[in-house]
Amino acid sequence: MQDSRRGLPASAGQRPRRRRLAAAALATAALMTLTACSQAASGATDSKGKDTSPSKPESGAGTTKSAGIRVAPITDGKDVIPGEPVTVKAAGGKLESVSVTAEGGKALDGELSADGTSWSSAHGTDYGTTYTLAARYTDADGSKKTSEKTVTALSKDQIFVGTYNVNKNSTVGVALPVSVVFNKPIHDKAAVEKKLKVTTSPAVEGSWSWMKDRDGKDRVDYRPKEYWKPGTKVKFRMDLVGVKNGDQVGTQKREIDFTIGKSVVSTVDVAKKIMTVAENGKVVRTLKVSTGKKKFETWNGTMVVLSKVPTLRMDSSTVGIFGPEAYDMGAVKWDVQLTPSGTYAHAAPWNEGKFGRVNASHGCIGMSTADAKWFYDRVDFGDPVTTVNSTDTVAVNNGYGDWNVDWAKWQSGSALK
Template sequence: MRQRPMARPVRRIVGPLALVASAALVLAACTSGGGKVDSGSKASGSEGKNAGPPAIVVEPADANAKVSVGRKVTIRARGGSLSSVEVSSPGPGVLSGTWSKGKSVWTSTTPLAPGATYTVTANGKASGGSALNKTASFSTEAAKSTFVGEYYPDKGTKVGVAMPVSITFNKPISDKAAVERKLKVTASPAVEGAWSWMKDRNGKDRIDYRPQKYWKSGTAVTLRMDLAGVDAGGGVYGTQQRVVNFTIGDAVTSTVDVNRKTMTVARNGRTLRTLKVSSGKKGFETWNGTMVVLSKVPTIRMNSRTVGIFGAEAYNLGSVKWDIQLTPSGTYVHAAPWNAGKFGVVNGSHGCIGMSTGDAKWFFGQVNLGDPVTVVHSVDTVAVNNGYGDWNVDWATWKKGSALG
């Protein structure tokens, strides 16, 4: 039966927010410091770039005035060279930067985050050989509006071969190219992959990254979100600086043939079992195409009112067992003992894929988040934003969804 989905687990919306992943049985319904220099002199941004005794000069230097997020941080070794520089904030993290020839100047390349306090620690050596040291701090102006991204999968998880990297933003993203430039996915072994923008089912801006083909089992994947200080358009600034690592598990693939009324389950290319199933009946056909496992719940209640089914087709079933969610619109694989006799014979559900309780329990034990379930010989291919329908878009079209061309 096609049900309203359980809410997908929220994964660490960071910055000022922190949402925690949940799984429940629900109705499918800084101190500023003056610089210490070897000569004991005071160093400030008001001094000339090359005037005065050897010192490390930090710009911006005024710890009391709020700094524009559009400003760059410059660390200069006057009369010497730098050996190390770190500019960091507890939330946004450490700024990246570039060195001048001879390492006399360090300039930030990472945008400053709004409403953050940064600490500068710099060390170097004067041309005469004495040590130069500097600590300082400054704070940035608070943004009128900020954005964060809710990302999947979560850090440290193991997921299936069809799991994309997916980020849904809590504010409209007008400058999608600016945001996309600060998102990066790397994999070992390397893959060809691409980002593509879409509207999530809730109307929010969302960007997914997927390989051209399924991930290989054992692949180590890293998502880098360098969004702190990024202007998404209209003065809406990002606050996130995150590195998310996850791995790819076994290739567990399932194919439902609506005509044959069977589901064939394979692991790493070897067929495990072919199960008898009953999919959606006429008018309630199961989505065609590839869907991706979103959640697993041992027991839920299914009430047709939550998906707008009333009258003669209405149902309200408690304790539905071994539930594998495939779409937010309410497609599940689950035990359907009330349809005993229909499995392998008749498609009689309201859109879900039903099977015997024993088979459903077995299947529940085989699949994990991110595993693909592909339905063939049905109608109405599942939409790209209905869960992870990413795999139903051909590669050329998928790449055109990037804001970077």
């Protein structure tokens, strides 16, 4: 439900910055062995040397070790990971020719390696498509052999994927958590959380914590006990390849490095009607503001900058405000988004004369055009803005309200605690 106290932009493009992962993951080392002339595979072993039956493949990404042709990437012991190029190798021998043809006759282009030990397709596989693989190769003992096998790429319904909020080599604010939202309900949160890892230099104390996103999807955030220190190098790893989630399986593998920028911390005092901006612990400016009026009070607690846009239309109908309180402003300047429910810090020249004196907004933090431009230029994605002396505290899932949960409670939200 949208926040009836906030004016959301009419433009659908002004949502928090999140990067949608492609459904496919990086190729894994998981391999499938194909025996010559469509004979049944035998002698398969798992990673611990345990004998496994091909009719009952091991859960998760697996590798069979019998001689023949090996195919990657696969998951669940049988299915090809969609979107990834197919790699074929001759176990202990050399390939002479390989063809991978989709149902309907469309072949995947590809080429042999210079030494003849592997073949890779130039393009990835399509969701839910069955492919016939035919290979001619010389076995380790010098004998000529052929192998044919059908493999099927996982369908969209068979996989679960995540969305994460940090970009490679980016610089973010000191309050940004690492956040992942999943497209399917997560039935085994511990199994998924084990495959998510955040490491830092210098080391910091941090924890994952699970919640529901505003649209009801499962979400897990990682934050340190205190704000990140400027200059911290952060590495986020996600390796869900082969992780079982009910009837779905994970296919994603990502590694994201990013850096924490300078500390820009803003505090809005609703009672005093001022905003104090500090950089690296030193106050650099105090701005007069006008916050939410009665029944439209600005959220109390810490919010985190989600996005910035120089000009924005704000229409109260998007949050269910009609009648005498309705508004539709088509060119609001210097907009800094703080919550997906519609809280912004922005220029509000129509309230000139009220800054520092009267709280008159519908929940946003308004200021003069000149001050709003200064603030817009000063802050960036991940910087915290904390409101004090207001009423209701912003929800943990309304943007990144993570900092409004005490550390012990935050840790208790981990599936591994």
